[in-house]
Amino acid sequence: MFENIGWIVEGKLREGKKEEFRTLMEEIVAQTSTEEGTLNYQYYLSDDGDVMVYERFANAQAAHTHIDTWDRFAERWVAAAEPTRMMHLGELPQDLRDRHAELSPLWLRPFGGFQRQA
Numbered sequence: 001m002f003e004n005i006g007w008i009v010e011g012k013l014r015e016g017k018k019e020e021f022r023t024l025m026e027e028i029v030a031q032t033s034t035e036e037g038t039l040n041y042q043y044y045l046s047d048d049g050d051v052m053v054y055e056r057f058a059n060a061q062a063a064h065t066h067i068d069t070w071d072r073f074a075e076r077w078v079a080a081a082e083p084t085r086m087m088h089l090g091e092l093p094q095d096l097r098d099r100h101a102e103l104s105p106l107w108l109r110p111f112g113g114f115q116r117q118a
Contacts, residue, residue: 002110004039005063005090006056007100011081013049021051021080028073035069037062051081060093067099 013021025043032041040056057063070077086105088097097107 002090002113002115004056004058004115005060005088005092005096006040006054007089007092007105008087009051009053009055009083009103010085011051011053011083013045013051013081014079017080018049021077024073024076024080028070028077031069031073032066035062035065038066041066056089060096063092063096064099067096 029041029043032038037058038055039058040054042054044052044054055066057066083103086100086103088100088105088107090108090110092107097105
C-alpha cells in the first residue's frame with residue numbers, strides 16, 4: 001500500500017526560545033537535506049508556539065541514518081521545545097521503533113489511500 005515510513009513529532013516552544021529554536025531548526029534542516037533517502041523533513045509552527053515536524057523516509061535504513069543525525073541535535077532541541085507527542089507512520093521495523101521508545105509513540109499502520117511518486 002505505502003512504501004515509505006515516517007513519523008510526526010509535536011512539541012511546544014519553551015518561553016523565550018523561538019529564535020534559538022529557529023537557528024537550531026535551520027542547522028538540522030541543512031544537515032538532514034544531505035541525507036539520501038530522507039524524502040520530507042518539514043517544520044510547522046503555530047502562533048502559540050506549537051511545533052509539528054513531518055518526517056518521511058524511503059526505507060528503514062534512511063530513517064536510521066536520520067536518527068543518527070538527530071542524536072547530535074536532540075539535547076538542544078529539547079532545551080528549546082518540549083516534545084509532547086510522536087506518531088509512527090507505516091510499517092516501521094521494531095529496531096527502528098525501539099529508537100523512539102522514550103517518547104512512547106503512537107503507531108499508525110497503513111489503512112487506506114494512495115501514494116504518488118513526485
